[in-house]
Amino acid sequence: MGFTDVRATNLAVVLRHLRTSGPSSRAAIAASTGLNKATVSSLTSDLIDQRLLRETGASGNRIGRPGTALTLDGSAYAAIGLQVAADRITALALDFAGDQLLLWHRAFASPPEAAGPGRAISAIIALAQRAATRVRQQGRSVLGLTIAVPGLVDDRGTVRLSPALGWSDLDLRGPVAGSLRQPDLVVTVSHQASLAALAERDRAAEDNLVVVTGAAGIEAGIVVDGRPLHGARGFTGQIGRLTLGPAGSPTLHDLAGVEPLVRRALPGFDTESLADLGPAVEQVAVLARSGDAGVLAALRDTGRHLGQGLAILANVADPAVIMLGDHYATLAEWLIPTAEAEVAGHTLAPDGVRVVASELGLHAAALGGALSHLDRVDHGRSIPVTA
Amino acid sequence: MGFTDVRATNLAVVLRHLRTSGPSSRAAIAASTGLNKATVSSLTSDLIDQRLLRETGASGNRIGRPGTALTLDGSAYAAIGLQVAADRITALALDFAGDQLLLWHRAFASPPEAAGPGRAISAIIALAQRAATRVRQQGRSVLGLTIAVPGLVDDRGTVRLSPALGWSDLDLRGPVAGSLRQPDLVVTVSHQASLAALAERDRAAEDNLVVVTGAAGIEAGIVVDGRPLHGARGFTGQIGRLTLGPAGSPTLHDLAGVEPLVRRALPGFDTESLADLGPAVEQVAVLARSGDAGVLAALRDTGRHLGQGLAILANVADPAVIMLGDHYATLAEWLIPTAEAEVAGHTLAPDGVRVVASELGLHAAALGGALSHLDRVDHGRSIPVTA
DNA sequence: TAAGTTTGGTTAGCGTCTAAACTAAGTACA
DNA sequence: TGTACTTAGTTTAGACGCTAACCAAACTTA
Numbered sequence: 013m014g015f016t017d018v019r020a021t022n023l024a025v026v027l028r029h030l031r032t033s034g035p036s037s038r039a040a041i042a043a044s045t046g047l048n049k050a051t052v053s054s055l056t057s058d059l060i061d062q063r064l065l066r067e068t069g070a071s072g073n074r075i076g077r078p079g080t081a082l083t084l085d086g087s088a089y090a091a092i093g094l095q096v097a098a099d100r101i102t103a104l105a106l107d108f109a110g111d112q113l114l115l116w117h118r119a120f121a122s123p124p125e126a127a128g129p130g131r132a133i134s135a136i137i138a139l140a141q142r143a144a145t146r147v148r149q150q151g152r153s154v155l156g157l158t159i160a161v162p163g164l165v166d167d168r169g170t171v172r173l174s175p176a177l178g179w180s181d182l183d184l185r186g187p188v189a190g191s192l193r194q195p196d197l198v199v200t201v202s203h204q205a206s207l208a209a210l211a212e213r214d215r216a217a218e219d220n221l222v223v224v225t226g227a228a229g230i231e232a233g234i235v236v237d238g239r240p241l242h243g244a245r246g247f248t249g250q251i252g253r254l255t256l257g258p259a260g261s262p263t264l265h266d267l268a269g270v271e272p273l274v275r276r277a278l279p280g281f282d283t284e285s286l287a288d289l290g291p292a293v294e295q296v297a298v299l300a301r302s303g304d305a306g307v308l309a310a311l312r313d314t315g316r317h318l319g320q321g322l323a324i325l326a327n328v329a330d331p332a333v334i335m336l337g338d339h340y341a342t343l344a345e346w347l348i349p350t351a352e353a354e355v356a357g358h359t360l361a362p363d364g365v366r367v368v369a370s371e372l373g374l375h376a377a378a379l380g381g382a383l384s385h386l387d388r389v390d391h392g393r394s395i396p397v398t399a
Numbered sequence: 400m401g402f403t404d405v406r407a408t409n410l411a412v413v414l415r416h417l418r419t420s421g422p423s424s425r426a427a428i429a430a431s432t433g434l435n436k437a438t439v440s441s442l443t444s445d446l447i448d449q450r451l452l453r454e455t456g457a458s459g460n461r462i463g464r465p466g467t468a469l470t471l472d473g474s475a476y477a478a479i480g481l482q483v484a485a486d487r488i489t490a491l492a493l494d495f496a497g498d499q500l501l502l503w504h505r506a507f508a509s510p511p512e513a514a515g516p517g518r519a520i521s522a523i524i525a526l527a528q529r530a531a532t533r534v535r536q537q538g539r540s541v542l543g544l545t546i547a548v549p550g551l552v553d554d555r556g557t558v559r560l561s562p563a564l565g566w567s568d569l570d571l572r573g574p575v576a577g578s579l580r581q582p583d584l585v586v587t588v589s590h591q592a593s594l595a596a597l598a599e600r601d602r603a604a605e606d607n608l609v610v611v612t613g614a615a616g617i618e619a620g621i622v623v624d625g626r627p628l629h630g631a632r633g634f635t636g637q638i639g640r641l642t643l644g645p646a647g648s649p650t651l652h653d654l655a656g657v658e659p660l661v662r663r664a665l666p667g668f669d670t671e672s673l674a675d676l677g678p679a680v681e682q683v684a685v686l687a688r689s690g691d692a693g694v695l696a697a698l699r700d701t702g703r704h705l706g707q708g709l710a711i712l713a714n715v716a717d718p719a720v721i722m723l724g725d726h727y728a729t730l731a732e733w734l735i736p737t738a739e740a741e742v743a744g745h746t747l748a749p750d751g752v753r754v755v756a757s758e759l760g761l762h763a764a765a766l767g768g769a770l771s772h773l774d775r776v777d778h779g780r781s782i783p784v785t786a
Numbered sequence: 787t788a789a790g791t792t793t794g795g796t797t798a799g800c801g802t803c804t805a806a807a808c809t810a811a812g813t814a815c816a
Numbered sequence: 817t818g819t820a821c822t823t824a825g826t827t828t829a830g831a832c833g834c835t836a837a838c839c840a841a842a843c844t845t846a
Contacts, residue, residue, distance in 0.1 A: 330630025
């Protein structure tokens with residue numbers, strides 16, 4: 013067969029239909045995909061053999077023979093996403109149906125910047141192995157494992173530069189893949205914001221969106237036409253250093269970063285503890301809720317500058333919606349009004365762009381990492397082989 | 400046949416191979432595409448029947464039976480691109496082999512902004528009809544016609560907003576398509592910078608690039624992973640209005656636009672004639688070549704600010720190369736040194752990003768518009784039907 | 787001239803799809 | 817209760833388009 017594996021493509025069509033439309037009978041699948049009923053029977057039979065689908069009870073219809081509902085079978089496979097941040101590692105696993113199997117956090121004793129990359133890699137490997145072992149004990153095959161990292165990650169899984177973690181030119185994929193002792197297991201390392209955007213894409217069912225994350229630095233994950241923007245080397249969405257104006261002008265991170273915001277809003281806060289921004293951000297939210305004028309002013313100011321950054325992304329990538337991720341989501345209530353006004357004022361496009369808070373929390377990138385492997389199967393790349 | 404038309408895909412594979420690798424024998428095509436020799440024979444036979452390919456003399460080999468070279472047959476089809484600017488319309492036609500059949504310019508008597516959209520549409524229709532008639536007189540079928548317009552163009556071919564032309568919510572596709580009296584002819588209206596980027600992609604054989612055009616306003620055409628960035632509505636690459644900083648800060652266009660540059664570099668220049676920037680830009684180049692200190696300073700300043708804008712694009716989209724289009728290309732010699740330094744200073748990525756001058760001239764978007772229809776055929780969408 | 791090499795076409799067979807007929811399993815209603 | 821109707825899913829026949837293997841044609845080399 014030449015360049016299109018017809019069978020794999022059509023198997024993937026069925027999987028995607030079930031993932032987006034939920035349980036359906038064979039006849040319903042045939043009707044909505046345009047495939048022939050006989051073809052759907054053949055395809056679903058294969059997928060059931062591979063334990064990617066299973067029959068659930070009869071789907072009650074009004075009249076005529078009731079159909080047999082088919083659903084994604086989550087039970088035989090798992091996909092793992094790891095997310096590395098300055099203060100901790102998160103591990104998340106999904107079954108093939110997309111249900112969460114585990115969500116673990118492991119705090120760094122000392123920031124990876126201080127402890128050196130060796131310690132961090134050991135911790136990542138340990139968590140990856142524990143997660144893989146756990147899901148295997150449940151009788152699942154691991155479809156793949158993706159590690160989400162802030163900064164610049166190339167296609168070979170080397171972290172070229174991560175200011176947040178203090179890493180440069182660090183091969184992360186190699187050691188982790190080697191430690192898992194399963195050569196055919198797909199292990200990838202990828203940009204955290206792009207993976208977060210992938211997760212938002214699936215949740216929002218929106219093919220053009222931008223996610224802004226602010227855990228350390230500011231990074232954007234950009235999904236255009238359904239796919240994360242990859243670029244020549246994978247180094248997309250680096251908006252923290254944007255400047256415009258005379259030399260030495262403040263960067264977008266200076267103007268709208270979470271850490272600068274915290275420093276302005278909480279002048280007396282313990283500087284040391286800013287490695288983990290979570291508590292500080294919560295404190296800012298508490299003060300904002302209590303009506304603290306200084307904190308509210310700082311939030312408005314940050315929202316305004318953030319809006320200028322979002323306007324740039326809106327003008328360049330034309331998303332249908334911009335989502336505020338992680339710490340920005342926590343503060344979204346106070347950031348969105350000024351940010352959205354700023355976006356509206358700096359974009360030519362009619363109808364503007366919605367700015368909304370992400371609902372995925374701080375582990376969106378881990379989720380996206382796991383989802384990327386379900387996505388791979390859903391697109392006919394590496395459907396697990398039958399024994 | 401399910402979702403993948405195997406035949407169309409493989410026909411397209413052969414066409415793309417010939418377009419990128421030049422004349423090849425059937426055996427060579429089979430060897431480099433991985434298709435079976437028998438399949439290639441069958442595919443090329445169909446393509447020859449459709450007059451998309453033809454046999455050219457024997458290709459001399461070292462040893463063994465000489466092969467019959469196959470080439471793209473340009474003679475039976477044409478694709479037309481129109482480019483609308485503030486001062487003129489350009490029409491360009493390509494044959495199927497990509498050779499230029501005609502390149503016409505038609506100056507606007509008065510700028511479309513002043514004369515109103517009706518006059519401009521009439522002129523566009525007239526030029527489109529003349530071009531279509533001309534290529535039909537040569538016995539060619541018209542594969543399609545694309546109109547490149549600066550500003551925001553939606554997918555239905557309505558110009559939502561074009562400050563450069565003074566248009567808003569103007570249906571351009573409808574009147575032009577209607578006037579051509581061939582209902583099956585594909586007529587599209589698209590963003591000029593994205594089409595220019597498409598042309599640069601084909602010329603440079605580079606799948607990740609950005610083109611910056613400055614005819615009126617500043618717009619970027621962005622090709623990522625081989626495809627022009629489209630976004631939710633098609634409104635990508637609008638970088639002219641970027642600002643960062645306090646309200647009322649100058650925009651990127653103020654700081655790095657071609658018209659502001661000309662006004663700074665040629666203080667005494669006739670303000671009226673700036674509708675057509677060409678002569679003014681040439682004059683700037685002449686003065687720069689003669690060593691005029693003021694002009695050189697203005698160019699450095701523009702290059703520096705332009706570089707900040709390019710850095711934003713480099714950080715967001717990670718192109719392998721950034722190309723300076725139209726008027727920026729004319730002045731590239733003086734802009735690139737400062738611009739490239741600024742890009743290097745504002746990007747995290749190692750290896751930086753090359754900044755080079757486009758070689759396609761002022762009608763790059765018209766070329767891209769025509770190329771888009773060859774591209775359509777090369778991807779198996781709407782291969783012309785056999786009679 | 788004979789042997790070797792490469793091209794391009796022919797033939798047989800296989801995978802996968804579609805259309806149509808058929809069986810299965812329910813509801814509607816006299 | 818039984819017959820007609822409706823919808824689901826399987827079976828069968830056939831078409832399409834690919835591949836592998838074989839073969840004739842056309843050239844080089846010795």
